[in-house]
Amino acid sequence: MPKALFDKALAARQFQSGLRLVRQLEFALFDLKLHSGTPRPFMAVLKEARQQTAVLPAPEWNRFPCCFSHIFAGGYAAGYYSYLWAEVLAADAFALFTESGDVLNAELGSRFRQEVLAVGGSRPAMQSFTAFRGRVPKPAALLKHYGLVD
Structure with missing residues (x-):
């Protein structure tokens, strides 16, 4: 191209x-x-x-x-917001990698695996996110991903 x-x-x-x-x-x-x-x-x-x-x-x-x-079917009742919430979490988690200057940062990758993936549903997702990110999620990274803020 x-x-x-x-x-x-x-x-x-x-x-x-x-x-x-x-x-x-x-x-x-x-x-x-x-x-x-x-x-x-x-x-x-x-x-x-x-x-x-x-x-x-x-x-x-x-x-x-x-x-x-x-x-109306499949158990989504009052749960459609979870699509956007998942995007907020993903964008904010990935932002930590970009903030580090290395999106392939092995230390951060290991911490993500340990604090999020390895624990799965054994603890509330918010606890897993804050254990990885060091704070509660913020929507700024998603807005940046969408190109709505610098």
Whole structure:
């Protein structure tokens, strides 16, 4: 691939990533609102979530929830947010490697294996993350990954 074309593809990698992130926030908020509190019509719940997150208004005829099977089957109820939370954890953990100046840092890799992978589900994930990272997760690394901050 010619370098100029490669550079263009690389530059486009984060095109509209902010909208993509906000859409995922909308999905997660809708899911949480729908599965907590008093039962309400799902379109009213969606409208409320969209008022808090959407940048672009959805047409009135849109019935997105009718095909949002993630939250109605398979045990995802009120758990869709976990997709974004997993991205926060992954980006913040990887940021430690980039901050070290060596993404192949063997010492950090060993610490990640020892504090996260080896313990698996034997302790809460937050304890594993903080044992590795030395602090609670921060979303800044994910925002940087999406190209939304420097």
